[in-house]
Amino acid sequence: MIIEETRHDHTVDQAAPGALARASAGGGKDVRISFEFFPPKTEKMGETLWASIKKLEALNPDFVSVTYGAGGSTRERTHQTVARITKETSLNAAAHLTCVGADKREIDDIARDYWQAGVRHIVALRGDPVEGIEGSYVPYKGGYAYGSDLVAGLKKIADFEISVSAYPELHPESLNWSDELDNLKRKIDAGATRAITQFFFSADTFLRYQDKALDAGITIPIIPGLMLQPNYRGLKRISKLCYISVPDWYHELFEPLDDDPQTRLLLTASTAADLAAQLRDKGVQSFHFYTLNKADLAYTTCQILGVKPGHESASI
Numbered sequence: 001m002i003i004e005e006t007r008h009d010h011t012v013d014q015a016a017p018g019a020l021a022r023a024s025a026g027g028g029k030d031v032r033i034s035f036e037f038f039p040p041k042t043e044k045m046g047e048t049l050w051a052s053i054k055k056l057e058a059l060n061p062d063f064v065s066v067t068y069g070a071g072g073s074t075r076e077r078t079h080q081t082v083a084r085i086t087k088e089t090s091l092n093a094a095a096h097l098t099c100v101g102a103d104k105r106e107i108d109d110i111a112r113d114y115w116q117a118g119v120r121h122i123v124a125l126r127g128d129p130v131e132g133i134e135g136s137y138v139p140y141k142g143g144y145a146y147g148s149d150l151v152a153g154l155k156k157i158a159d160f161e162i163s164v165s166a167y168p169e170l171h172p173e174s175l176n177w178s179d180e181l182d183n184l185k186r187k188i189d190a191g192a193t194r195a196i197t198q199f200f201f202s203a204d205t206f207l208r209y210q211d212k213a214l215d216a217g218i219t220i221p222i223i224p225g226l227m228l229q230p231n232y233r234g235l236k237r238i239s240k241l242c243y244i245s246v247p248d249w250y251h252e253l254f255e256p257l258d259d260d261p262q263t264r265l266l267l268t269a270s271t272a273a274d275l276a277a278q279l280r281d282k283g284v285q286s287f288h289f290y291t292l293n294k295a296d297l298a299y300t301t302c303q304i305l306g307v308k309p310g311h312e313s314a315s316i
Contacts, residue, residue, distance in 0.1 A: 019199055031246035031276070032286040033059060034223070037293055038067045039077035048079070052295030057089055058309040060303055064285070065123050065163075068096035083117040085141075093121055094163065098127025099150050103142035107150070112159045121179070124150045124192070133241050137173070148186035155191035164188075166195035167221055168209035172243050181216040188220055195220060196288045201247050203261050203278040223305040224279060225288045226272050230264040232257070269297055273304035280305075 028231045035056055053064065056299060066081045069072060087095035095114050097107065111122065125148040129135035139145035144153055147164055154160050157262035165186040167180060174180040184195060202204060206224045213222060226316045232254040239246050250271070276287045287305075291298040 020055045030285055031280060031305060033061045033302060033307055034286070034288045035061055035064045035298060036225075036288065036290050037064060037081070039074045039081045041077075046132075049293050050084075052291065053085060053089065053091070054299075055090055055295045055299055056291075059299070059307055060310070061090040061091065061092050065094040065096060065121075065252060067099055067286045068125075068127075072288065078242075079113065079117075079200070082114065082119055083262075085198050092121060094111075094161075096122035096125060097154070098125045099140065099144040099146065100127035101130055101140055104139065104144060104153060106133050106149060107144060108157055109151065111154055111160070115158045115160070121163070122154055123163045123196070124187075125152070125165055133238075146183075148183070148190045151187050151190035151192050151305055152187060152315060161194075162192045163194045163196050163223075164192040166209070166213075168197050168199045168200050168205045169242075169244055171198075172241075173230065176223060177212060180263075181213060184213070184218060185216065187232075188218065193220060195222045197222065198224045198242060198244065199225050199290060200244060201275070202245070203282065204277060206244070206284070207282055208277060220287065223286045223288045224276075224284060226276060226301075227290045228268055228272055228294060229290070229292060230261065230294075230297065230300060230314055232264065232269040266296055269300040272301045276301075276305050 037049060037052065040049045056064070064076050064085065066085070068078045076246075082093045082095040085091050099107075099109065102110075117230070123148060124215065126137070129137045144150040151162050151164065154162060159250070166184055167174070170177070170180050174183070190211075197209070199205065210222055216280070227235065229238075235254075236246060238244075253267060254264060272289070276284075279287075289298050289301065
Protein backbone atom coordinates (compact mmCIF):
# COMPACT_ATOMS: atom_id res chain seq x y z
CA MET A 1 0.00 0.00 0.00
CA ILE A 2 1.77 3.10 -1.28
CA ILE A 3 0.63 6.28 0.45
CA GLU A 4 -1.36 8.35 -2.02
CA GLU A 5 -1.10 12.12 -2.34
CA THR A 6 -4.35 12.68 -0.46
CA ARG A 7 -5.55 13.79 2.94
CA HIS A 8 -8.15 12.04 5.09
CA ASP A 9 -11.24 13.65 6.54
CA HIS A 10 -10.88 11.59 9.77
CA THR A 11 -14.63 11.11 10.16
CA VAL A 12 -14.28 7.57 11.46
CA ASP A 13 -16.82 6.37 13.99
CA GLN A 14 -14.90 5.79 17.23
CA ALA A 15 -17.72 4.17 19.18
CA ALA A 16 -17.69 0.51 20.12
CA PRO A 17 -17.88 -1.22 16.72
CA GLY A 18 -20.43 -3.37 14.99
CA ALA A 19 -17.53 -5.41 13.73
CA LEU A 20 -19.07 -8.40 12.00
CA ALA A 21 -21.24 -6.37 9.65
CA ARG A 22 -18.76 -3.61 8.95
CA ALA A 23 -15.63 -5.75 8.59
CA SER A 24 -17.18 -8.25 6.17
CA ALA A 25 -18.60 -5.55 3.91
CA GLY A 26 -16.70 -5.48 0.65
CA GLY A 27 -14.88 -8.77 1.26
CA GLY A 28 -11.13 -9.26 1.48
CA LYS A 29 -10.02 -9.15 -2.17
CA ASP A 30 -8.48 -5.71 -1.74
CA VAL A 31 -6.74 -6.64 1.53
CA ARG A 32 -3.09 -7.62 2.00
CA ILE A 33 -2.05 -9.26 5.25
CA SER A 34 1.08 -10.26 7.13
CA PHE A 35 1.67 -11.92 10.50
CA GLU A 36 4.19 -11.69 13.32
CA PHE A 37 5.20 -14.73 15.39
CA PHE A 38 7.63 -15.17 18.26
CA PRO A 39 10.08 -18.10 18.47
CA PRO A 40 9.12 -21.00 20.75
CA LYS A 41 10.73 -21.56 24.15
CA THR A 42 9.85 -25.25 24.45
CA GLU A 43 9.22 -28.21 22.16
CA LYS A 44 5.49 -28.03 22.86
CA MET A 45 5.42 -24.33 22.04
CA GLY A 46 7.32 -25.16 18.87
CA GLU A 47 4.58 -27.58 17.84
CA THR A 48 1.96 -24.90 18.54
CA LEU A 49 3.88 -22.34 16.50
CA TRP A 50 4.30 -24.67 13.54
CA ALA A 51 0.60 -25.51 13.57
CA SER A 52 -0.10 -21.76 13.59
CA ILE A 53 2.20 -21.14 10.65
CA LYS A 54 0.70 -23.96 8.60
CA LYS A 55 -2.86 -22.83 9.30
CA LEU A 56 -2.20 -19.20 8.40
CA GLU A 57 -0.21 -20.18 5.30
CA ALA A 58 -3.55 -20.96 3.65
CA LEU A 59 -4.42 -17.24 3.80
CA ASN A 60 -1.42 -16.46 1.57
CA PRO A 61 0.04 -13.53 3.54
CA ASP A 62 2.55 -11.18 1.93
CA PHE A 63 5.07 -12.23 4.58
CA VAL A 64 5.42 -13.51 8.12
CA SER A 65 7.98 -12.20 10.60
CA VAL A 66 9.63 -13.80 13.61
CA THR A 67 10.68 -11.68 16.59
CA TYR A 68 14.05 -11.46 18.28
CA GLY A 69 14.43 -11.19 22.05
CA ALA A 70 16.24 -8.42 23.91
CA GLY A 71 19.97 -8.95 23.92
CA GLY A 72 19.65 -11.72 21.35
CA SER A 73 18.03 -14.00 23.94
CA THR A 74 16.10 -15.85 21.22
CA ARG A 75 18.69 -15.43 18.47
CA GLU A 76 19.21 -19.11 17.65
CA ARG A 77 15.52 -20.00 17.93
CA THR A 78 14.60 -17.07 15.69
CA HIS A 79 17.12 -18.18 13.09
CA GLN A 80 15.95 -21.79 13.19
CA THR A 81 12.30 -20.77 12.89
CA VAL A 82 12.87 -18.39 9.99
CA ALA A 83 15.10 -20.87 8.16
CA ARG A 84 12.49 -23.62 8.55
CA ILE A 85 9.68 -21.39 7.29
CA THR A 86 11.81 -20.48 4.27
CA LYS A 87 12.68 -24.11 3.55
CA GLU A 88 9.41 -25.91 4.29
CA THR A 89 6.64 -23.47 3.36
CA SER A 90 5.65 -21.17 0.52
CA LEU A 91 5.79 -18.18 2.87
CA ASN A 92 8.07 -15.16 2.59
CA ALA A 93 9.75 -15.21 6.01
CA ALA A 94 11.20 -12.05 7.56
CA ALA A 95 13.65 -12.18 10.46
CA HIS A 96 13.70 -9.55 13.18
CA LEU A 97 17.16 -8.19 13.92
CA THR A 98 18.06 -5.62 16.59
CA CYS A 99 21.03 -3.51 17.65
CA VAL A 100 20.91 -4.80 21.23
CA GLY A 101 23.58 -6.99 22.81
CA ALA A 102 25.86 -7.64 19.85
CA ASP A 103 28.66 -5.88 18.00
CA LYS A 104 28.62 -5.13 14.28
CA ARG A 105 30.60 -8.23 13.37
CA GLU A 106 28.12 -10.52 15.15
CA ILE A 107 25.12 -8.85 13.56
CA ASP A 108 26.73 -8.86 10.12
CA ASP A 109 27.44 -12.59 10.47
CA ILE A 110 23.82 -13.25 11.43
CA ALA A 111 22.64 -11.28 8.40
CA ARG A 112 24.96 -13.24 6.09
CA ASP A 113 23.64 -16.50 7.58
CA TYR A 114 20.11 -15.39 6.82
CA TRP A 115 21.00 -14.52 3.23
CA GLN A 116 22.69 -17.93 2.80
CA ALA A 117 19.53 -19.58 4.17
CA GLY A 118 17.44 -17.85 1.51
CA VAL A 119 15.98 -15.16 3.77
CA ARG A 120 15.61 -11.90 1.86
CA HIS A 121 13.55 -9.77 4.25
CA ILE A 122 14.74 -8.30 7.57
CA VAL A 123 12.70 -6.36 10.13
CA ALA A 124 15.43 -4.04 11.40
CA LEU A 125 14.86 -2.53 14.86
CA ARG A 126 16.91 -0.65 17.41
CA GLY A 127 15.45 -2.95 20.05
CA ASP A 128 14.44 -2.54 23.68
CA PRO A 129 16.99 -2.27 26.49
CA VAL A 130 18.32 -5.61 27.73
CA GLU A 131 16.58 -5.10 31.10
CA GLY A 132 13.25 -4.55 29.36
CA ILE A 133 11.13 -1.78 27.93
CA GLU A 134 11.16 0.16 31.21
CA GLY A 135 14.97 0.47 31.16
CA SER A 136 17.19 3.07 29.50
CA TYR A 137 18.65 2.26 26.11
CA VAL A 138 22.44 2.42 25.79
CA PRO A 139 24.09 1.54 22.44
CA TYR A 140 26.17 -1.62 22.60
CA LYS A 141 29.90 -0.95 22.44
CA GLY A 142 31.11 -1.64 18.92
CA GLY A 143 27.57 -2.28 17.71
CA TYR A 144 25.03 -0.51 15.55
CA ALA A 145 23.74 2.33 17.71
CA TYR A 146 20.30 2.91 16.18
CA GLY A 147 17.86 1.48 13.67
CA SER A 148 19.11 3.68 10.82
CA ASP A 149 22.67 2.45 11.43
CA LEU A 150 21.49 -1.16 11.35
CA VAL A 151 19.58 -0.62 8.09
CA ALA A 152 22.64 0.95 6.46
CA GLY A 153 24.82 -1.94 7.66
CA LEU A 154 22.42 -4.56 6.32
CA LYS A 155 22.25 -2.93 2.90
CA LYS A 156 26.04 -3.14 2.67
CA ILE A 157 25.88 -6.91 3.22
CA ALA A 158 23.13 -7.78 0.74
CA ASP A 159 20.15 -6.32 -1.04
CA PHE A 160 17.70 -7.16 1.74
CA GLU A 161 14.13 -5.98 1.72
CA ILE A 162 14.01 -4.07 5.02
CA SER A 163 11.02 -3.19 7.18
CA VAL A 164 11.37 -0.77 10.09
CA SER A 165 9.17 0.42 12.96
CA ALA A 166 6.89 3.45 13.09
CA TYR A 167 4.95 4.96 15.98
CA PRO A 168 1.52 6.57 15.40
CA GLU A 169 1.46 7.88 19.00
CA LEU A 170 5.18 8.76 19.18
CA HIS A 171 7.96 6.51 20.39
CA PRO A 172 8.26 6.94 24.18
CA GLU A 173 11.72 8.49 23.70
CA SER A 174 10.75 10.92 20.92
CA LEU A 175 10.81 14.60 21.85
CA ASN A 176 8.08 15.65 19.41
CA TRP A 177 6.65 14.82 15.98
CA SER A 178 9.55 16.43 14.13
CA ASP A 179 11.97 14.23 16.05
CA GLU A 180 9.82 11.14 15.42
CA LEU A 181 9.51 11.65 11.68
CA ASP A 182 13.15 12.66 11.25
CA ASN A 183 14.12 9.33 12.77
CA LEU A 184 11.88 7.45 10.34
CA LYS A 185 13.35 9.43 7.43
CA ARG A 186 16.86 8.46 8.52
CA LYS A 187 15.88 4.79 8.34
CA ILE A 188 14.35 5.32 4.90
CA ASP A 189 17.42 7.17 3.64
CA ALA A 190 19.53 4.24 4.88
CA GLY A 191 17.52 1.82 2.75
CA ALA A 192 14.25 0.84 4.49
CA THR A 193 11.52 -0.19 2.08
CA ARG A 194 8.50 -0.29 4.39
CA ALA A 195 7.45 0.74 7.90
CA ILE A 196 5.22 -1.28 10.22
CA THR A 197 3.53 0.60 13.03
CA GLN A 198 3.22 -0.03 16.72
CA PHE A 199 -0.30 -1.18 17.56
CA PHE A 200 -3.09 1.33 18.22
CA PHE A 201 -6.85 1.27 18.82
CA SER A 202 -8.28 4.17 16.79
CA ALA A 203 -8.41 4.44 13.01
CA ASP A 204 -7.93 8.20 13.34
CA THR A 205 -4.64 7.60 15.14
CA PHE A 206 -3.20 5.86 12.08
CA LEU A 207 -4.76 8.17 9.50
CA ARG A 208 -3.44 11.29 11.19
CA TYR A 209 0.00 9.71 11.47
CA GLN A 210 -0.10 8.77 7.80
CA ASP A 211 -0.86 12.39 6.91
CA LYS A 212 1.99 13.65 9.12
CA ALA A 213 4.37 11.26 7.36
CA LEU A 214 3.17 12.39 3.95
CA ASP A 215 3.62 16.04 4.95
CA ALA A 216 7.20 15.15 5.94
CA GLY A 217 7.85 13.72 2.47
CA ILE A 218 7.64 10.05 3.50
CA THR A 219 6.13 7.93 0.74
CA ILE A 220 7.21 4.35 1.50
CA PRO A 221 4.41 1.95 2.48
CA ILE A 222 3.36 2.37 6.12
CA ILE A 223 1.57 -0.76 7.31
CA PRO A 224 -0.72 -0.54 10.35
CA GLY A 225 0.15 -3.08 13.04
CA LEU A 226 -2.90 -4.59 14.77
CA MET A 227 -2.59 -6.37 18.11
CA LEU A 228 -4.37 -9.68 18.79
CA GLN A 229 -4.06 -9.82 22.58
CA PRO A 230 -7.13 -11.18 24.40
CA ASN A 231 -5.47 -10.77 27.82
CA TYR A 232 -6.76 -7.30 28.65
CA ARG A 233 -4.63 -6.87 31.77
CA GLY A 234 -1.50 -7.62 29.78
CA LEU A 235 -2.65 -5.33 26.99
CA LYS A 236 -3.22 -2.46 29.42
CA ARG A 237 0.25 -2.92 30.88
CA ILE A 238 2.10 -2.85 27.57
CA SER A 239 -0.06 0.03 26.32
CA LYS A 240 0.88 2.09 29.38
CA LEU A 241 4.58 1.34 28.95
CA CYS A 242 4.43 2.30 25.26
CA TYR A 243 2.23 5.37 25.80
CA ILE A 244 -0.56 3.91 23.68
CA SER A 245 -4.05 5.29 24.31
CA VAL A 246 -6.75 2.75 25.13
CA PRO A 247 -10.24 4.16 24.36
CA ASP A 248 -12.92 4.17 27.03
CA TRP A 249 -15.17 1.94 24.94
CA TYR A 250 -12.44 -0.71 24.72
CA HIS A 251 -11.97 -0.63 28.48
CA GLU A 252 -15.72 -0.94 29.06
CA LEU A 253 -15.91 -3.85 26.61
CA PHE A 254 -13.10 -5.95 28.09
CA GLU A 255 -12.85 -4.97 31.75
CA PRO A 256 -15.74 -7.23 32.94
CA LEU A 257 -14.38 -10.28 31.11
CA ASP A 258 -11.39 -11.39 33.19
CA ASP A 259 -13.08 -14.75 33.86
CA ASP A 260 -14.52 -15.21 30.38
CA PRO A 261 -11.63 -16.06 28.03
CA GLN A 262 -13.84 -17.31 25.20
CA THR A 263 -15.74 -14.03 24.95
CA ARG A 264 -12.46 -12.11 25.11
CA LEU A 265 -11.15 -14.12 22.14
CA LEU A 266 -14.24 -13.38 20.07
CA LEU A 267 -14.20 -9.69 20.94
CA THR A 268 -10.49 -9.40 20.20
CA ALA A 269 -11.03 -10.82 16.71
CA SER A 270 -14.09 -8.70 15.99
CA THR A 271 -12.62 -5.41 17.24
CA ALA A 272 -9.35 -5.95 15.33
CA ALA A 273 -11.24 -6.82 12.15
CA ASP A 274 -13.45 -3.78 12.59
CA LEU A 275 -10.44 -1.49 13.01
CA ALA A 276 -8.96 -2.92 9.81
CA ALA A 277 -12.30 -2.43 8.03
CA GLN A 278 -12.46 1.21 9.11
CA LEU A 279 -8.99 1.75 7.68
CA ARG A 280 -9.82 -0.18 4.53
CA ASP A 281 -12.75 2.16 3.98
CA LYS A 282 -10.22 5.02 4.01
CA GLY A 283 -8.04 3.37 1.38
CA VAL A 284 -5.63 1.36 3.53
CA GLN A 285 -5.00 -2.05 1.98
CA SER A 286 -2.28 -3.74 4.05
CA PHE A 287 -2.39 -4.96 7.65
CA HIS A 288 0.21 -6.59 9.89
CA PHE A 289 -1.19 -8.74 12.70
CA TYR A 290 0.71 -9.28 15.95
CA THR A 291 -0.55 -12.84 16.46
CA LEU A 292 1.19 -13.83 19.72
CA ASN A 293 1.26 -17.27 18.02
CA LYS A 294 -2.54 -17.54 18.38
CA ALA A 295 -3.38 -18.95 14.95
CA ASP A 296 -7.08 -19.46 15.57
CA LEU A 297 -7.50 -15.87 16.70
CA ALA A 298 -5.60 -14.49 13.70
CA TYR A 299 -7.48 -16.79 11.34
CA THR A 300 -10.85 -15.74 12.77
CA THR A 301 -9.93 -12.06 12.50
CA CYS A 302 -9.03 -12.46 8.84
CA GLN A 303 -12.23 -14.42 8.17
CA ILE A 304 -14.30 -11.57 9.63
CA LEU A 305 -12.37 -9.14 7.46
CA GLY A 306 -13.23 -11.22 4.42
CA VAL A 307 -9.84 -12.85 3.84
CA LYS A 308 -10.42 -16.51 3.00
CA PRO A 309 -8.15 -19.50 2.32
CA GLY A 310 -6.70 -19.23 -1.17
CA HIS A 311 -6.76 -15.43 -0.87
CA GLU A 312 -4.53 -13.82 -3.48
CA SER A 313 -2.24 -11.30 -1.82
CA ALA A 314 -0.19 -9.24 -4.24
CA SER A 315 3.37 -8.32 -3.43
CA ILE A 316 3.77 -4.95 -1.73
